[in-house]
Amino acid sequence: MVSLDEVAHAAGVSAATASRALSGRGHVSAAARQRVTEAAEQLGYVVSSAASTLASGRSRSIGVMIPDLHRWFFNSVLTGISDTLTRAGYDLTLYNVTRDVQLRREIFRAFLHRRRVDGVIVVALELDDWETSQLQELGLPVIVLGGALHDLPSMAINDQAVTQLATDHLLSLGHHGIGYIGGDQAFDVDYHVPSRRRQGFISALRSHGIAADESLVQSADFTIAGGYAAAKQLYGAPGNHMTGLVAASDEMAIGALLAARDMGVRVPQQMSVIGIDGHELGILFQLTTVDQQPVSQGRTAAEHMLRRVESDDKVTIELPYSLVVRGSTAFAAPDALEDTV
Known part of the structure; x- marks a missing residue:
């Protein structure tokens, strides 16, 4: 298995520089980043998610809570989120939050608190006070897509x-x-x-x-x-x-x-x-339709989530829509x- 040191040696940089180049964090010149990326590809180096988590304190995964996996709208939103996260080097952890009260509570009580994600995107779910407090207690960025929950950052169409x-x-x-x-x-x-x-x-x-x-x-x-x-x-x-x-x-x-x-x-x-x-x-x-651009909604939510993970920016956005005749x-x-x- 190829090590980070081997990638750094092949690229002519230090191991620390190679790590920053591959993680996307910290300053690295464009030329050095390209050399490291090319060396990693040639050697078949794959970043260890466990090592990355230990080094950065982040899992590089975003949780997405969604009410229904079978609806076209939710699948379209999920496509936009997934594409954006993948391009940024993040995984997606999916939570199918159904109306099953027992399963729903288990997701909030146990699954989320395993802290395997760096943030949570809530898609078209109206949460009760207990569920909202569970999200807030995580101490992680949360974005609500499709509505507003208390003081949580949100984005939705009108x-x-x-x-x-x-x-x-x-x-x-x-x-x-x-x-x-x-x-x-x-x-x-x-x-x-x-x-x-x-x-x-x-x-x-x-x-x-x-x-x-x-x-x-x-x-x-x-x-x-x-x-x-x-x-x-x-x-x-x-x-x-x-x-x-x-x-x-x-x-x-x-x-x-x-x-x-x-x-x-x-x-x-x-x-x-x-x-x-x-x-x-x-x-x-x-x-003829009023296009609410669900894939774009997913991309927008993911982009703002990544910004919040990096800088803790807050957001409240009314999403665009357009008449298509x-x-x-x-x-x-x-x-x-x-x-x-």
């Missing part, structure tokens, strides 16, 4: 604003009879995303002097199947005057597009559909306007 933007887009196209598919109560636990997005929908309508029609509102589970079932209920409602539909997630919006196809509702000629997320499947369905929305037809006025 869920009310993104839905208001989606609804405003349909209103700007002349749609007045606008339906809405939101998340049901089971999904309102963490940071109340469904209720905030619904409030954005209602606020946009009110700003145009329109009262929300409860007969045009359905709840679903943020899946394609759920959106499909909810949209069928809306499309088939007696006396339906709906010409536009806002879905609180792209997956539910895609379900609404599939329901429209099966029920003979033409999109966008008869029905304009918009979602929220920026799902990778959106372009295949020509879905595709073929699923269009101006309301004149006859539709007459029906909805």
